[in-house]
Amino acid sequence: AITYRDAHGFDHLKIALSIGVQKMVRSDKAGSGVAFTIDTESGFPHVVVINAAWGLGETVVKGMVDPDEYLVFKPLLRRPELRPIVGKELGRKAQKMVYAAGSAKTRIIETSRDERDRFVLDDGEILQLARWADEIERHYGRPMDIEWAKDGETGDMFIVQARPETVQSRRVAGSLKSYRLLAKGTVLVEGLAIGAAIAAGKAQVIHSPDEIDRFEPGAILVTETTDPDWVPIMRRAAGIVTDHGGRTSHAAIVSRELGVPAVIGTGNGTTVLRDGQPITLSCVEGDRGFVYDGTVPFETEDINLAELPETRTRIMMNIANPASAFRWWRLPAKGIGLARMEFIINNIIKVHPMALVRFDTLEDDAAREEIARLTRGYDDKREYFVDHLARGIARIAASQYPEPVIVRLSDFKTNEYANLLGGRQFEPVEENPMLGFRGASRYYSERYRDGFALECRALQRVREVIGLDNVIAMVPFCRTVEEADRVLAVMAENGLQRGQHGLEVYVMAEIPSNVILADAFAERFDGFSIGSNDLTQLVLGVDRDAEALAPIFDERNEAVKRMIADLIERAHAAGRKVGICGQAPSDYPDYAPFLVRLGIDSISLNPDSVIGVVQRVAEVERELRVGHPAG
DSSP: OHHHHHHHTOOGGGOOOOOOOOOOOOGGGSEEEEEESSOTTTOOTTEEEEEEEEBOTHHHHTTOSOOEEEEEEGGGTTOTTOOOEEEEEOOOOOEEEEEOSTTOOEEEEEOOHHHHTSOSSOHHHHHHHHHHHHHHHHHHTSOEEEEEEEOTTTOOEEEEEEEEOOSGGGSOTTEEEEEEEOOOOOEEEEEEEESSOEEEEEEEEOSOGGGGGGOOTTSEEEESOOOGGGHHHHHHOSEEEESSOOTTSHHHHHHHHHTOOEEEOOSSHHHHSOTTOEEEEEOOSSSEEEEEESOOOEEEEEEEGGGSOOOSSEEEEEEOOGGGGGGGTTSSOOSEEEEEHHHHIIIIIOBOHHHHHTGGGOOOHHHHHHHHHHTTTOSSHHHHHHHHHHHHHHHHHHTTTTSOEEEEOOOOOHHHHHTSBTOGGGOOOOSOGGGSSOTHHHHTSTTTHHHHHHHHHHHHHIIIIIOOTTEEEEEOSOOOHHHHHHHHHHHHHTTOOTTGGGOOEEEEEOSHHHHHTHHHHHHHOSEEEEOHHHHHHHHHTOOTTOGGGTTTOOTTOHHHHHHHHHHHHHHHHTTOEEEEOSSHHHHOTTHHHHHHHHTOSEEEEOGGGHHHHHHHHHHHHHHHHHHOTTO
């Protein structure tokens, strides 16, 4: 205290000392933890992040245990009828600290299996803590770092400490980092550029996620390809290089959302690059990414986002991974144009929905065992699917609230569904799954109808229980207007009645029939979102996965562009909005201007493309205003 007074210039004789006498909270018999009124990773200001573990709080503060984590959306906390919990992750909580007898004051003991498999707090307690944290933040007028404890004898909750958060709250909210290469070296490999950034470091060639323990944080991951098992390594990498994959591959999607630059589809990265070799990965030279030998100098610049121009065209983002949604909140985007439901199912849920609906009939014993492990704590295994899907969608929707967030209903192909746990029993084998049993046709089919009901329940929970009514449902791959009617009827049966509680339903425009019969589809849906990948595939007759035909697959083909122009004209004539969520505007600099000149309402982009496209769109809109001053 004396040192503190000296350091801050306080008069020793004018400062009084106080003695606090507190009742001890018996959290050794319950749990405790911390709460932040800001997302500690991204600085997203609209959530309360709560960590909880059994016993005394020191294990959480010192990082001795893997605690539960809960995320609560603050803007909806003052509406008591809602439960705005947008994240719940069960921690391992292998140990806890309790009081000891005799001279030792505390001791560490192992938790029971029941404690490890159970959340420390129930939903009511989570919301109570979040409300208190929100009130404390309002009182002090700044983000706060709070410690809490629950008394195991009385069940009462207590706030035991509150202090200002000192990391994310000090970051400049209106800035973003850009990169520029100052020289060039010898190109070792090249591929698709993902993420407008540069990374330098030692290459580390990893062939299997089983080698995660030897991966050094800050190294550049070099591997053949990635799947969900690789995410823990990818989070620790400064950059990523893969032999295989395209712009819509797992490696590309996850790299974008983690903010990690990647060079995808090099063909030979794992054979050319050596372990420990210094390399520089550059994704700032157009749509091709380059890996240079050695450490190449580069510089970074913070862009003042406040100086970016406003656009008439709504600029939105494509997001798949809920864990990355908050990362991009500073970007000047106005909503999510495509939230991919299947990414949540594949990476978080991992189980085929029909394997949960018909768990008792599962023939795969290994799948039964793994599903039982994943769904522990859920008496109804279907609730496992609904709960996890709802919270995944909610986290994405919260990142942009109250701007619109368009959630595409599941659009796996049969071979992808079959790879989910328990999936092979419920999926047909198809020669060409890309044109098979996918999208809208599944939702009313007896083969999947009960699984689709779980998707509907999750969306209804997001909108009506959690309270994120900015969510718009979108139907993919809807081949005919009759199919549209059947899907909308099934959705209504499952609580998603178009127009009820303000629910809007969009349709993907990715099949020529969606364009040719746009007026009829406009009678059934509230808007269109162009899927340029599938539209290109079906207009040109080119399987987008066919390597031999890759040079022909081009969204800039005149036939595709005429289809898009025709759709925008027809939809606008019917009073419906049109957006695009396909890859083209993110990949090709001239594509966004083409769309703006057609009068498109919104363009949804990969997060790493937003800044550049905003600037291009604003420039085209200025040209149009000058050329047509009367509008």
